[in-house]
Amino acid sequence: MAATVQVGDRIEIAQHAGDVIDVRIFQFTLLEIGNWVDADQSTGRMIHVPNGRVLSDVVANYNRGFQYIWNEVAVLVTFESNWREAKAILERIATQHAASVTGEAARQIEEASRQFMIVYNKLTPTVYTSVRDSGVLLTVRYLCDPRQRRTTTEAIWEDILTGFAQRPDIDFAYPTTRFYENTTEGRRAALG
Numbered sequence: 269m270a271a272t273v274q275v276g277d278r279i280e281i282a283q284h285a286g287d288v289i290d291v292r293i294f295q296f297t298l299l300e301i302g303n304w305v306d307a308d309q310s311t312g313r314m315i316h317v318p319n320g321r322v323l324s325d326v327v328a329n330y331n332r333g334f335q336y337i338w339n340e341v342a343v344l345v346t347f348e349s350n351w352r353e354a355k356a357i358l359e360r361i362a363t364q365h366a367a368s369v370t371g372e373a374a375r376q377i378e379e380a381s382r383q384f385m386i387v388y389n390k391l392t393p394t395v396y397t398s399v400r401d402s403g404v405l406l407t408v409r410y411l412c413d414p415r416q417r418r419t420t421t422e423a424i425w426e427d428i429l430t431g432f433a434q435r436p437d438i439d440f441a442y443p444t445t446r447f448y449e450n451t452t453e454g455r456r457a458a459l460g
Contacts, residue, residue, distance in 0.1 A: 272322045278330035278414050281322065284315050294319055307418035330414040334380045336373050339417050341408040341424050343440075344400060350437040351404040355395050357431045357438075358408050362393035365424055366410040373411050403441030 273279060273296055277288045285308070286298030300313040330337060345354050373391050380386045393410035412420045432438045 272327055272329075274332075277332060280328040280330075281317060282325045284317065285328075286310075286315060289314070307421060308414065309418055333384050334373075334376055334386055335413065336369060336376070336411040337414050337417070338409055339412045339421065340410075341421055341428075343406045343408065343428060344403045344442070345406065346403045346439045346441040349404065349439050349441075350435070351397070351406065353435065354404075354432065354438045355397060355406050357435070358395045358406055358428065359393070361424055361427045361431065362395065362408045362410050364427075365420055366393045366412070369411050369413070400441075402443050 273288055273291060275288050275291055278301070279285065279288060279298070284298060284300065285302045286300040287310075288296055289299045290297040295316050295318050298315040298317060300311045300315050301308045303311050303313075305311050343354070343358060345351055370391050370393075377386060377388055377391065391411060393408065396407045396409065398405045398407070408424065410420075410424075432440070
């Protein structure tokens with residue numbers, strides 16, 4: 269049991285997530301995160317878990333072996349936006365915020381790979397492009413400390429809002445209804 273759960277670990281077990289704050293003979297205690305609170309922030313509740321649960325339930329450990337998690341920030345821009353420039357802005361922002369983590373993460377991956385089959389070819393942040401009903405989805409993916417997820421997300425969003433506000437050719441998308449008149453808006457070949 270001691271090797272699976274230790275004080276200071278951030279874990280998820282039996283649909284409960286939190287920081288292990290006490291380990292005893294028959295139970296361990298979590299300071300709960302998540303639930304009705306966003307971004308893995310503390311709820312303030314203590315959850316007492318019988319030690320036997322580590323034998324019967326899956327235990328997800330956020331920081332044992334590799335102390336970082338992948339976090340994503342999804343940004344939806346309109347189809348009419350300059351999505352390539354929006355993507356470039358997001359790449360600069362992500363790189364700026366993850367620069368201090370990437371080097372340390374690479375060192376930890378090398379160390380963890382001696383014990384676990386953890387292999388990442390790329391630890392630097394990236395921005396993925398996809399399409400949704402309402403626009404172009406640009407998803408920022410970066411490594412962060414599990415306890416800093418909300419803080420890094422907030423800092424990235426503030427920079428996104430600032431960066432996009434300076435660009436009249438980039439607009440956030442949201443669910444809308446649009447009527448399209450093919451005879452006036454369509455491609456020239458469709459206009460006849």
